[in-house]
Amino acid sequence: MRIERFSHQSAWRHVAPSAKGIFTLSGLCAAFLAASVAAAAGVALTFAFLTLAVARIAWRSYLLILAPALFFLVLSAFSIALSITWGESWRDVSLSFPAEQLKQATLVCTRSLACLCSLLFLPLTTPLGDLMALLRRLRTPELLIDIMVLGYRSLFVFAQVVSATRTAQIARLGYINTQRALRSLGILIAHTTLHLWQRAEQLHAAAQARSGEGPLRFADQTFPHAGRDGLIALLAGASLNIVVVIAG
Amino acid sequence: MHIMEGFLPAGHAIGWILVSAPVVAYGVYSLGKKVKKHPEYRMLLGVAAAFTFILSALKIPSVSGSSSHPTGTGFGALLFGPTAMAPIGLVVLLFQALLLAHGGITTLGANVFSMAIVGPFVAYGVFRLARMVRLPFGLAIFLATCSANLMTYLTTSAQLALAFPDPAGGFVASFVKFAAIFAFTQLPLAIIEGLLSVLIFNALARF
């Protein structure tokens, strides 16, 4: 949840989410248009630097956020690069890293990295609440938005419930060995599952108490420069794409 | 098992979105009807999404000593039904992409397909089947959640293999390759998720 905390400190917190969304999409688009490793790496670096500057985030934290994805990326790239060929029998397997596939793996990896850096720009500069408001304006089905809004708020409540129960279990040696740990975890999840209905009931009562029976209605935050911001984002995004295409 | 942002070629990314969209849309439609009848169900769905997210972030003590996390969607399908898991899964995967940088937007369609559609439906189907042939409850739960996890990972492998077929062996060789590499983490995880689900339902039954 590191990302969530940075989103509120970002210098571009009050730039229209639609503009930031457009810019991120243009980054994703540029990443796919990039035909060479260098071009894709350029997109990745552009977004990484921009994010570091705007989100007021230390590169060390940025790397920590990227780390799990990078691990998966390395593993997947390895799988693409690896070629398995069978000979006469099952046992006759040969592994190799053909140049063609190595090249493909490198390109896919850099593209993936470019996409990741573009995507991260958005949540690191824009709180999730603003993004959900944006999705609402884009006419996402009401129910999906409701699930998101309630889910986002409940995340923090459940995280607290789960961590409090887990701490209590640890204090009574619940995770002393693998077998006990698995048991404790089962109890923990079952116990939290019971909370689901209770919490849904309480939320429903609270909504009713404020005359809310139907879809949740929320006021949208207004961003005074949405038009201007959007135009700038569109221009910047378009030029990025053009540069990437020309650079190959 | 998430496919990372930008990993699939553009055509595949869009294709999987087109495949998943109707299922999610149907899920939203049928949940919408249910919510009209029982307004408190709306809250339950939101809470369930949060719960699924938290579940997937819980560290599981695994055999190798390293910690990894379950998909939780099989368990969710048994609680809320497989149709509900498509929209809930979509929200959870979106949150994971935006809050944890797991998965991504361009790969959302593919990930929704493997984790929020295949997994839940397999779990539900296997569970019904196992109960029909009168397998004990615990075993049914184990088979359902374990196979949901396995099928999710095999689907992901197939999606990767489709996108990156082996030049020599084609789709099949590539599928075997991806499946084999990820088997190291996924096989133990599937068994643990199955065992854990049994423990959860045992505990739930006593409340």
Place this chain on the structure above:
Amino acid sequence: MTGAILEFQAVHYRYPDGSKGLDDCTLMIAEGERTAILGANGAGKTTLLLHTNGLLRPQQGEVRYDDRLLSYRRAELIRLRTDIGMVFQNPDSQLFSASVREDVAFGPLNLGLSADEVGHRVDRALAAVHLNDCAHKPVQHLSFGQKKRVCLAGVLAMHPRVLILDEPMAGLDPAMQREFLSLLDELHASGLSVLLATHDLDFAYQWSDTMVIMDAGKCVARIATDTLSAQQEVLTRFGLGIPQVMQVWNALGSAEDTPPRSVEDLCRYIVDNGYK
């Protein structure tokens, strides 16, 4: 005595799980007053509160609001829930949105007000609970006391006539309690009737105009707080004890009729009257 804003007449309510909520409960809440409902855990305080705005419906008996019997029709419920704002005990189970502004705007939007009007109301409600500077903070970054105040703002934005609070002081440290208390006093001074459930006798004695005592689902007594010293046996009969200030007052054996409400007043009285 001012007129009744809420009246309960022989209300029975039993929960679906069989536990008793209210049992032949009859009471009256006066308009413009500060009423504290006292009772042990499980005496039915929360159940009573849930009946005031139609979240629960009596299985027998009647609830009247503004001298009119509740019909529980939709339009009436909307009016009722606008007029009677309820703050539950646990802020985490009543805040829906991660954004403070959004959450406060929830009620007014449900009333179908214009965006401008909603904006105004939200600003004023946040100002009333002294939280303007937190308007754009996410709920999960607020302290427990701040969350409580957001809940209060969400209710104030509906422009209620009656404010209902369940254990408002629970979980607050003394500094936050003082702050919340003065907030309640400001709201009461602005014309709101305030009804709260608590098991903190000292707080109820210090704050309320009227005390309602619940026991086993019944309203067993309704006491003007000023006259409490003459009716102390009611408190002891239901195991509530005696307010600390009054205990000391009793020991001092003063000739005056109305004891002070707070320790501060008591100390002042002791010093002024030269007890030595």
Place this chain on the structure above:
Amino acid sequence: MTGAILEFQAVHYRYPDGSKGLDDCTLMIAEGERTAILGANGAGKTTLLLHTNGLLRPQQGEVRYDDRLLSYRRAELIRLRTDIGMVFQNPDSQLFSASVREDVAFGPLNLGLSADEVGHRVDRALAAVHLNDCAHKPVQHLSFGQKKRVCLAGVLAMHPRVLILDEPMAGLDPAMQREFLSLLDELHASGLSVLLATHDLDFAYQWSDTMVIMDAGKCVARIATDTLSAQQEVLTRFGLGIPQVMQVWNALGSAEDTPPRSVEDLCRYIVDNGYK
């Protein structure tokens, strides 16, 4: 002064989200004493408690238990968590089993004891908290006060030397508070050291042998409760106020040195000394 059972030496702890937990915190908890940790919400009380049994590990500084520096090795943590039993604030998040017996047995089972021994311990722990007759009830049917006592039993069944409680009185009504207080006194009399965190100054003053005052992650004072009246400025300096009993005592201007601890004692003193 008795020997130290727990010692903190310049402990620093900052939470992953950047908020400060402990900041150069140094203090000593004496064996066999009743120690109350006082401070506003956010002063670091809970963080301090979580360090006592190794649930949190200092980022700088040292924690000593029984004069030995904690190494946080597995075997040591097991001994530590057996010796130091912790009761958290919210019973709902620490009672995770379906029935009372099952929950109390959780700790002993984790210790790998035989079924017989576990059974014995559970029986004795439930007897100690006067809950034998609830042993087979499902947890969710218990009252809040009973749940709190089940939490206590779950810890007692591990046979701890030190009992740690976070806000034990929060959410209890006055009758339950009296009950829980006398329970703590019984346990202390049986030889346990008791350490608790609270923001209820009156309770801390009535109950404790020693008060530890926390502010902004630091331990800013350690006061023998008997000598508190001479050190009242410490309390006011950190915004904790003065215990009500002591306020009245001050107003009375008595010549004696040690003021009474409870309102009851105060009233007795007033009557005995014929204040009029």
